[in-house]
Amino acid sequence: xxxxxxxxxxxxxxxxxxxxxxxxxxxxxxxxxxxxxxxxxxxxxxxxxxxxxxxxxxxxxxxxxxxxxxxxxxxxxxxxxxxxxxxxxxxxxxxxxxxxxxxxxxxxxxxxxxxxxxxxxxxxxxxxxxxxxxxxxxxxxxxxxxxxxxxxxxxxxxxxxxxxxxxxxxxxxxxxxxxxxxxxxxxxxxxxxxxxxxx
Numbered sequence: 552x553x554x555x556x557x558x559x560x561x562x563x564x565x566x567x568x569x570x571x572x573x574x575x576x577x578x579x580x581x582x583x584x585x586x587x588x589x590x591x592x593x594x595x596x597x598x599x600x601x602x603x604x605x606x607x608x609x610x611x612x613x614x615x616x617x618x619x620x621x622x623x624x625x626x627x628x629x630x631x632x633x634x635x636x637x638x639x640x641x642x643x644x645x646x647x648x649x650x651x652x653x654x655x656x657x658x659x660x661x662x663x664x665x666x667x668x669x670x671x672x673x674x675x676x677x678x679x680x681x682x683x684x685x686x687x688x689x690x691x692x693x694x695x696x697x698x699x700x701x702x703x704x705x706x707x708x709x710x711x712x713x714x715x716x717x718x719x720x721x722x723x724x725x726x727x728x729x730x731x732x733x734x735x736x737x738x739x740x741x742x743x744x745x746x747x748x749x750x
Contacts (some may be wrong), residue, residue, distance in 0.1 A: 574612050577602055578626070581619050585657030590664040593620075617671075620664050624671055627651070627661060628678045632685075641741055645711070645734040652715040653726060659719050683708045707740055 580601040584593055595616050599606040613619045634647045652658055665671045686704035687696035696704070714733045718726045 570612075573604075573608070577604070577609060577612060578619070578622060579656075581623060582655070582657040582661075585623075585660035585664070589660045590667055593660070593664070595619075617668060620661070620668065620671060621674070623657075623661055624665060624674060627655065627658075630655070631682070641738045642734050645730060645737060648711055649715055649718070649730050649733075652719050662716055662719075679708060679712065682712075703740060707737065710736065710740075 577598060581593075581598045584597045584601050588597065593616060595609050595613070596606055598616075598619065599609045602609070613622075630651045631648065634644065634651070655661075665675045683701065683704045684696075686708055687700040688694075690696060690700040690703055711733065714729060718729045721729065
């Protein structure tokens with residue numbers, strides 16, 4: 552059984568244009584490796600082979616494969632955080648969110664990696680909590696969120712995330728149906744302004 556890894560930062564922060572391009576190429580190739588071989592087939596050597604670089608070059612920038620995965624996960628969340636509920640219709644919101652899940656190379660395998668690596672899983676949970684808080688503030692029009700704002704934000708965030716994580720593992724036709732049903736569900740959630748009765 553593989554020991555629990557520690558997630559490390561980039562070994563060398565790229566500053567020059569050539570170094571930045573190298574890191575971008577390595578990350579792009581890492582996504583391709585994930586897409587083709589899944590988390591189980593992911594290694595520093597497989598990334599080096601895909602990039603056509605010596606493995607020593609990979610180690611110049613990343614201390615281990617988990618640092619690469621951490622960077623990919625961070626970039627994944629940067630893309631989801633750019634989709635704001637208030638800036639889009641419900642339909643566009645769902646579509647833009649879905650694009651992050653369905654169009655990102657290696658998305659399914661990256662989500663598998665999140666579940667397989669405890670520290671990535673903890674990071675994932677923290678980002679979901681941040682998304683819930685951010686959405687609750689949107690529901691409160693920028694003010695202090697109420698308990699119901701948080702409840703609606705939690706339902707919205709977890710529903711979107713769970714449905715889209717399932718959708719990327721389905722054939723394209725089924726994915727499209729799932730996204731349409733998700734949009735209908737969210738429309739109901741977002742247009743319901745009635746107060747709930749206390750339990």
